Amino acid sequence: MRGPVTVNGARPGDVLEIEPLEFAPLGWGFTASRPGAGLLPDDFTEAFIYKWDLSTGPTTAFLDIAAVPLQPFLGVMACTPATEDPLPLMPPGNFGGNMDIRDLVGGTKIFLPVRLPGARLMFGDPHAAQGDGEVCVTAIEAPLCGTLKVTLHQGRSIPSPQFQTSGPLRPGIEDQGYYATTGVGPDLLGTARDALRHMIGHLCFTYGVEPHEAYLLSSVIVDLKISEVVDAPNWIVSAYLPLSVMNR
Incomplete structure (x- = not known):
């Protein structure tokens, strides 16, 4: 500080x-x-x-x-x-x-x-x-x-x-699209957790990493977004993985 x-x-x-x-x-x-x-x-x-x-x-x-x-x-x-x-x-x-x-x-x-x-x-x-x-x-x-x-x-x-901001939010990162997982439910914190859990599952299955490794990587490159909050009682949070950073 x-x-x-x-x-x-x-x-x-x-x-x-x-x-x-x-x-x-x-x-x-x-x-x-x-x-x-x-x-x-x-x-x-x-x-x-x-x-x-x-x-x-x-x-x-x-x-x-x-x-x-x-x-x-x-x-x-x-x-x-x-x-x-x-x-x-x-x-x-x-x-x-x-x-x-x-x-x-x-x-x-x-x-x-x-x-x-x-x-x-x-x-x-x-x-x-x-x-x-x-x-x-x-x-x-x-x-x-x-x-x-x-x-x-x-x-x-x-x-x-x-x-x-001075321009695009993530220049060079969005070029190859995203893989996204979702959480759906009545609580935004709970749906955010579900979206992240599903992303960790995707990373483990697709890239062969351990869950704790997928958790750390998600903190650095995955974006959580509030996708929908107008259809009560359920809301949607999505977790976006930029494919341009992945090596395979």
Whole structure:
């Protein structure tokens, strides 16, 4: 973590615009699951870790089945909230925090509401790549070097973080389509878990990996999407696997 960084002139009700200009990993990273954490804590009760070689860029290998494109970003961005009570790093709030939004890469503009004089900007939790959901509770956790541009907008107010991307969300990744699994049921969290379980089953059957390996890989490359929430009582969550990253 870095910060808090004071922004001159920032006052409650203003907005900070944060633009990552460039980020690069420093050679290594890891993805891990631990007991009691992640989207499937009851399915995976032992700790597992996978170490990544990030020195070869622009992709990194997962076993012999996938070449994962590196898309570095910071999982934590926040202006300090207006509270005297101690707050844990997780979960995030309307002030920002541990948002883990994988689209906050270089070129994206992130807008944060200012809660205190000086804003007291904080950032950290560097990732080299992540799928939407970060399902095992880690992405490719990796040290990064880079630069942030900070712009103060006075006279503008927003209720929670917002962002604007500079172009397509996953250039070079969507070119070969996706394989998707679904979860269907009356609870979005439950359907997300089912979609992920079905994706893990697909990865194990199709690529010959172990369930814990499929779980870690899903956290890095699989995107969870809310596909349908208008036909009560059942909703649909889908898990998307980009086929362009798979080696076979």
